Amino acid sequence: MSIILAQVLTIPDFPWAALSPELVLFGVGILALLLDTAGKDRLQVSFLAGGVILAGCGIAFWQNSADTDSQVPLLAGLIALGAVLQFALTGLWKDRPKTLGAILAFAGFAAALGVSIWQWTVYDGQLVSVADPEQAYVGAQSFLGGMVAMDGVALFTRFSVAIAGMISIPVGFAYMEERQIHRGEYYPLLLFAATGMTLLASSNDLIMVFIAVEILSLALYVMSALAKRDLNSQESAIKYFLLGAFSSAILLYGIALVYGITGSTNIPEMGVALASVTAPTGLVIAAMVMMLVGFAFKTGLVPFHFWTPDVYQGAPTPVTGFMAAATKAAAFAAFIRVFVGALAPLQLTWAPVVIGMAVITMLGGAVLAVVQTDVKRILAYSAVAHAGYVAIGLVSINPGGGVGSVDVGREAVGAMLLYLLIYTFMSIGSFGVVSLFERRLKKSLTVDDLRGLGRRYPAPSLAMGLFLVSLAGIPGTAGFTAKFAVFRSAIEAGQYGLVGVAVVSSVIAGFFYLRIIASMFVEVESAESALIADTGRTTTAMVGLGVAAAAVVVLGVLPGTLVGLAQQAGTFAS
């Protein structure tokens, strides 16, 4: 009978494995949501959910057990293990839903990271392959009718997002508790946002880009507003929502124009068509400008950065850290895919605009940060400046169209991906320390509040110092590795002016990072900073910060392996 069915319905090959990180994140998100809403019936719900998953795994195992080449039985076994694990965890923490949610979410991110690593290592043309054994780049393929790309950019960004989640959870746990904003929906929302981010990084179709942007944005709007009684948080959410909706609409308009011109929403096809089409130039430019605005908003490039300081300041600090790091990584991945990947032939048109934006972003972010007193706002503007440094890579792809430009492009893409991964550690780390001090202070933290804390709390202060020194790009820390990668590819591409601007910006940025460090270590304690009383419960946060700090040091001293991986990651699916 199955033979007849197969003849009647040609079942399309549906490579679930290509989407497995998203599926893992989404599945765990649903599960966390279910368990949170289940209340007293938590254990029963967990049992039921586990049973359903186990049944599904059993069927998959039974159907594929004859096929020795298939990896499905192994995967089914792993998922079954996950189902048992969640039941065990629920049994252990059935009375402490927040802890359960945190552990489940952490496990979800860890599993997503594991799956991404598995995707990276699977060669033989199943998912990714070595395109050229000499160069050893990550292979590039697209699946689901060209909707989803499996390539270096997608995979590397998944690493960044998963790591961002894994560090954010322990760092933020106690903060959310003490501010009494630890709501059950936090962890599902975190996972849904991450789903959107990884999906955005792997979207190979503009429709998919738009859907992914909406998934992640909706989750982030709610997360920004989690502090219900805090007016700043409410303001930040509304601002983020209004401006975000506006920018999404512009992006969508751009996509519609692209479809109107080329008849396709597939990113590579669109690129080819736009480059060769005999459409009115004005229309092509309008479409590109609108997409550019959409991406610039999400990545926070000047002049589309206005939301960042307010949103970053108002949102609960752990959310800010996650948002700053992971959203940026995902949005830049899509930015890279559309502009560097597909629209490379048209770069003479868009590159000048991006260069201009990179210049004002680097300078604007740094200069505006100097005049701030709120630590979160300083870090927000520093995030803007760092987006500018990453943007250098966008235009370091082609030295005048000469021979070997592809390699330079790959170098630049790899450098950007590396920067975003490293920025994840620095950003979540620095916002994490802020959240640690902030929950002790119970108000937003100004530079003066930090006075003398280096003496009172040496460990978090030293960690903060390390993150700031790394953000400033001092060698021996990961921040230098990141900057070095981007500067190197830019010099190789002949973008001396941009790197010169980056130097000026780095020096200005060095000033305000030093201001924070000086407050902690140089100044003596003030009345306000003495109010920051130790309230305990810092172990999990310190573990998270410790991991981030260790990563910053290791990636600063011995970055070789990761650099190699990033260099392989500069590939796009066609």
Added chain:
Amino acid sequence: MLGDIPLLSLLIGLPAVAAVVLALIDRDDTALLRNVALLGTGVTFLATLVLFADFQTGVAGFQLTESVEWIPEWGITYKLGVDGISLLLVVLTGLIFPLVVLAAWEQRDRAKGFFTALMVLESALIGVFLGLDLILFYVFFEVMLVPMYALIGVWGGDNRRYASIKFFLYTLVGGLLMLLAILYLSVQAGGTFDYDAILALDLSRTEQIWLFWAFFVAFAVKLPLFPLHTWLPDAHTEAPTVGSVVLAAVMLKIGGYGFLRFNLPLFPEAVDLYAGPILAAGVIGVLYGALVAMVQKDLKRLVAYSSVAHLGFIAIGIFALQPIAAGGAVVQMVNHGLTTGTLFLLIGFMYDRTHDREIASYSGLMKATPIFGGLFLMATMSSIALPGLNGFVGEFPILIGTYQTTPWAAIAAAFGVILAALYLLWAYQRMFHGPVGGHAETMTDLNAREIAVVAPLLVLMLVIGLYPKPLYDRVTPSVEQVITQVDADIAAARSAAGDTTASTDSE
């Protein structure tokens, strides 16, 4: 005997290990902390002595080289080597640090951080002089900013915040410009950062000019050369004694070292073009530093400005492009380290007692504290280049050598020597002679530990002053090689330029 031991890595590693050990010690155990710090720096000093003994005299190139791949993905290697230019500076660094630890023996305020920062600083300083991969050099160059910033910022005087940030940002600007130049050089050299490979590059005149300035700013800030010197008096005045000593004795020398190691050999055509203005800046530095020093009320600030003047001499010696002058400049870097280091140490000992550095607050110290007065007099004499002491054997060759290529610079700089005698002796006269008054009435003389700290430096001043040959034997071949090569490159460039002008004329 030591064939298999990577001596240079050991030199960088020993203080770093000491820093790690210090980080693990309980922060209230001051006695253990300072003992470990002394042990770490002491062993490092012994290792630098081994290096001095192992160093083959009369060889110009790099010795004891080590090379390991570090980040092969970017063509970065961990490559170390020592030659006549860097040898003495490494030994000087090794000598200064144990003395500095002894000088800070009574450090109670956050001693753990203090000694850890010192150890990191020593490791980075030695690394700067030994690194032969441009990125490795750059890494050490920037890493040392952090502990020095901490020393000034955390343990400094009242205005420490301003001074520390100014110091950090000045050096950061120069460093980042240099990083750009290094990246450009690497791209030209096909992705390697190896010093020898980059030395072999054939750069056009325009390239040389741009890259020269990028490197020049970094080192001129460090040296510091007029008009980029303004961070130095602030940093010196606010830094704790130890910070001032390390800054003056070792850190400023990175500027001179960088000129000789990078600016001269890599960009000879640009050197030819700009040697004149740079010599002028050096001369201005010498005279301006001396004149400003004369009017200082704060003794530490006076010595800081005297550093500006002395380092102007070193810049002149290097950019005179004459082997004797350049050799003198290298030896003078060591001499300045010994002399100014001693002066800062002595001022620190005085400040510990009275918490006042105003020249006007003291009178008749010679009678009140004869040992202090005597030692201070000897360091002063060395600073004004009295024959028989070390200052003379450095400054004299600089002046003779410079006179051969650019007489005006030598003549103008010679006035600096006279002015130095004037401001130092005048300050000495006001503070040490006359009736006992001011703080001198209550001040106690130096104790045995303090005498032990400065004694080795004073002995070396005399020894070098009387018999400088061992230093020159080691320095001269390497310096001569650099200068000869630069002269040859300049001559080739000039004749090429002459050819083109000649051919265009004939057409």
